[in-house]
Amino acid sequence: MRDPYSVLGVSPNASDEEVKKAYRELARKYHPDNYQNNPLADLAEEKMKEINEAYDTITKQRSGGGGYQSSQSYGGGYQQSYSSNNSTYARVRSMINGGDLAGAERLLFEVNQRDGEWYFLSGSIAYRKGWMDEAMQNYSRAVQMDPNNMEYRQALAIMQRGAGGYRPAGYGGGMDSLDCCTTMLCLNCLCGGGHC
Amino acid sequence: MFGYVRPYRPELKCKDFDLYRATYCGLCRCLRRRYGLIAPMFLNFDFTFLALVLWEGEERWEPCRGRCHANPLVKKTMCVQSPALELAADESVVLAWWKLRDSVKDEGFFGGLPARGLSLLLGRAYGKAARRVPDFDRGVKVCLEELEKLEQERCPSLDRTADTFARLLQSAAPAQGEQGRILGQLLYHLGRWIYLADARDDLSEDQAAGRYNPVAARYGPSGDDKALALTMDQSLGQMGAALQLGEFGCRKALLENMIYLGLPLVQRAVFDGSWAQIKKQKIWRHDT
Numbered sequence: 001m002r003d004p005y006s007v008l009g010v011s012p013n014a015s016d017e018e019v020k021k022a023y024r025e026l027a028r029k030y031h032p033d034n035y036q037n038n039p040l041a042d043l044a045e046e047k048m049k050e051i052n053e054a055y056d057t058i059t060k061q062r063s064g065g066g067g068y069q070s071s072q073s074y075g076g077g078y079q080q081s082y083s084s085n086n087s088t089y090a091r092v093r094s095m096i097n098g099g100d101l102a103g104a105e106r107l108l109f110e111v112n113q114r115d116g117e118w119y120f121l122s123g124s125i126a127y128r129k130g131w132m133d134e135a136m137q138n139y140s141r142a143v144q145m146d147p148n149n150m151e152y153r154q155a156l157a158i159m160q161r162g163a164g165g166y167r168p169a170g171y172g173g174g175m176d177s178l179d180c181c182t183t184m185l186c187l188n189c190l191c192g193g194g195h196c
Numbered sequence: 197m198f199g200y201v202r203p204y205r206p207e208l209k210c211k212d213f214d215l216y217r218a219t220y221c222g223l224c225r226c227l228r229r230r231y232g233l234i235a236p237m238f239l240n241f242d243f244t245f246l247a248l249v250l251w252e253g254e255e256r257w258e259p260c261r262g263r264c265h266a267n268p269l270v271k272k273t274m275c276v277q278s279p280a281l282e283l284a285a286d287e288s289v290v291l292a293w294w295k296l297r298d299s300v301k302d303e304g305f306f307g308g309l310p311a312r313g314l315s316l317l318l319g320r321a322y323g324k325a326a327r328r329v330p331d332f333d334r335g336v337k338v339c340l341e342e343l344e345k346l347e348q349e350r351c352p353s354l355d356r357t358a359d360t361f362a363r364l365l366q367s368a369a370p371a372q373g374e375q376g377r378i379l380g381q382l383l384y385h386l387g388r389w390i391y392l393a394d395a396r397d398d399l400s401e402d403q404a405a406g407r408y409n410p411v412a413a414r415y416g417p418s419g420d421d422k423a424l425a426l427t428m429d430q431s432l433g434q435m436g437a438a439l440q441l442g443e444f445g446c447r448k449a450l451l452e453n454m455i456y457l458g459l460p461l462v463q464r465a466v467f468d469g470s471w472a473q474i475k476k477q478k479i480w481r482h483d484t
Contacts, residue, residue: 029440038434040381043374043441130362130384131355132430133414162429163460165437170207171456 004054116146222275253443
């Protein structure tokens with residue numbers, strides 16, 4: 001295993017507070033919420049595991065190397081907590097999770113009766129492919145057909161926040177935080193004013 | 197590639213600005229050395245971004261001095277030659293050439309004359325580049341043919357047409373390993389975003405000329421800026437998520453600036469029409 005301090009990006013002399021801060025920032029960055037249904041979710045999960053382990057190791061070491069340490073690390077959140085009653089849908093879900101999008105799409109199109117879950121799964125496939133517009137349409141349809149389903153509503157809500165999600169310090173609210181300048185002024189500053 | 201991908205200067209640290217310029221100038225020199233005097237004319241911001249992401253994460257940047265191509269009396273700081281820079285140069289030439297061929301087809305005989313002339317000039321360089329990156333060249337050709345077919349069919353799906361251009365750009369990154377997957381995802385959504393930005397930019401022009409426009413085909417003749425902005429934002433979100441997972445070393449802060457600040461600003465400019473003015477600022481004009 002890598003040195004836990006270098007995983008968190010702090011020096012071994014860092015105070016407990018600094019370690020915690022670094023850990024929190026990283027946990028925020030790789031939080032499962034930011035990678036829901038993202039084709040790179042497995043990589044984010046690995047990162048999250050690595051920083052959780054590093055943080056646990058450091059807190060254990062610092063508390064005297066033993067005993068029970070109430071670990072404050074974030075638990076996993078990647079477990080698929082939803083399941084399907086329909087066996088075809090269950091297979092489609094596992095194919096999506098395994099990255100076999102073409103297979104999942106083929107299987108899904110064999111289903112004749114299109115219900116909320118059909119549109120939700122169709123949306124998930126589109127989302128994974130990067131077809132955001134079709135994902136949005138399918139999720140909306142799923143929510144319309146089954147308004148009480150939390151899974152569909154959550155998927156749609158994530159899409160409606162647009163470019164939201166994690167941003168490093170300093171890029172907080174996106175462009176809206178730069179309200180001090182008019183758009184024109186900002187635009188002249190885009191590299192290209194003959195300066196580079 | 198149309199020069200949409202730029203950093204936002206006021207929020208750049210000096211070192212990142214230096215890095216950006218050095219990469220830009222380094223790519224220019226690399227193009228000149230590999231492809232002669234004509235190729236650097238086609239250098240643009242988007243290709244610089246490509247060079248920045250293709251770099252190995254742990255590779256530091258070493259500045260060196262070299263003569264400017266546009267003004268040989270001036271010496272500039274540039275990145276030293278590296279495999280990433282060479283790959284970016286090869287792919288830039290391939291992309292620039294296919295872009296010209298595309299214009300020749302689109303503009304008819306007389307309108308296409310300038311592009312035809314330029315593609316003659318670039319022809320030799322293209323031949324060389326296509327031999328160096330044959331798979332990429334073939335991929336670009338296939339994707340553009342698919343795109344052309346969809347445009348002729350007046351495809352109503354925004355995603356399907358954007359997907360061809362997105363895959364085209366995605367193939368610019370080597371597909372191996374974790375970093376390859378991450379770059380692939382980042383470039384896919386960059387390609388999608390560029391395609392949509394360009395379609396929105398051409399909306400009124402295409403409407404006047406009666407040409408196919410994917411935004412009009414999806415949302416109706418006057419478009420739907422709110423819906424389009426949301427779907428473009430979603431691609432920006434995916435790019436940010438991919439960026440955070442990759443190894444970009446000393447280039448990370450610069451890339452963050454471009455993705456979190458530069459692209460959203462350009463998007464806004466495309467929507468409110470001020471982009472037409474900004475894009476005219478020719479990038480090979482070095483004043484400083």
